[in-house]
Amino acid sequence: DAKTTQPNSMESNEEEPVHLPCNHSTISGTDYIHWYRQLPSQGPEYVIHGLTSNVNNRMASLAIAEDRKSSTLILHRATLRDAAVYYCILRLTGNQFYFGTGTSLTVIP
Amino acid sequence: NAGVTQTPKFQVLKTGQSMTLQCAQDMNHNSMYWYRQDPGMGLRLIYYSASEGTTDKGEVPNGYNVSRLNKREFSLRLESAAPSQTSVYFCASSAGGYGSTEAFFGQGTRLTVV
Numbered sequence: 001d002a003k004t005t006q007p008n009s010m011e012s013n014e015e016e017p018v019h020l021p022c023n024h025s026t027i028s029g030t031d032y033i034h035w036y037r038q039l040p041s042q043g044p045e046y047v048i049h050g051l052t053s054n055v056n057n058r059m060a061s062l063a064i065a066e067d068r069k070s071s072t073l074i075l076h077r078a079t080l081r082d083a084a085v086y087y088c089i090l091r092l093t094g095n096q097f098y099f100g101t102g103t104s105l106t107v108i109p
Numbered sequence: 110n111a112g113v114t115q116t117p118k119f120q121v122l123k124t125g126q127s128m129t130l131q132c133a134q135d136m137n138h139n140s141m142y143w144y145r146q147d148p149g150m151g152l153r154l155i156y157y158s159a160s161e162g163t164t165d166k167g168e169v170p171n172g173y174n175v176s177r178l179n180k181r182e183f184s185l186r187l188e189s190a191a192p193s194q195t196s197v198y199f200c201a202s203s204a205g206g207y208g209s210t211e212a213f214f215g216q217g218t219r220l221t222v223v
Contacts, residue, residue, distance in 0.1 A: 034211070036212075042216060042217075043199050043201075043214030043216050043217050044152065044199070044201075044212075045214065046213070049209070049211065087151060087152075097154075098154055098168065099144070099152040099154075100151050101150065101151045
């Protein structure tokens with residue numbers, strides 16, 4: 001199964017941009033890159049996803065490397081409510097998707 | 110606007126007891142999933158159902174059974190609970206398809222086996 005590698009933890013100051021990296025060197029051409037986040041004591045929630053091109057939505061931006069072996073989730077202005085564990089996931093064909101251990105983001109006031 | 114509903118929210122079982130975790134979604138999604146999350150860990154896929162009438166094993170299926178009762182409901186059964194099954198269980202659903210659809214998660218069931 002394709003896997004992802006993320007830093008265990010990151011810190012950011014409030015109202016500054018945050019760049020969360022993810023490596024997925026074994027990605028195949030049909031795998032979508034998904035990002036979810038999990039707030040304390042809650043289920044994961046969808047953030048963004050993409051295949052080849054960069055993507056923007058109201059929550060974040062997703063920058064995908066040209067060779068698709070890495071991607072970066074960008075939170076444009078971190079708030080205290082963005083403190084969570086962020087998971088980078090490869091959404092495989094066959095409807096399966098597997099979580100890694102994620103990056104725990106701390107936002108400093 | 111319920112989304113994915115899991116019951117119960119909390120449960121304590123004795124070793125060897127059985128129970129069924131219930132999950133229902135109201136978004137007309139084809140695919141449903143069961144995950145477990147141990148403390149400080151990411152989620153691990155137990156079973157999934159790509160569509161009504163089909164189920165498949167995930168990463169950690171041992172000790173569990175599932176039933177896709179209809180398009181809305183996907184249950185997870187522990188036939189003989191063990192302390193190693195103490196965990197938080199999450200149900201999720203997605204429209205399915207090629208991988209381009211997002212998944213929606215329930216709030217979790219916190220299970221303790223003593």
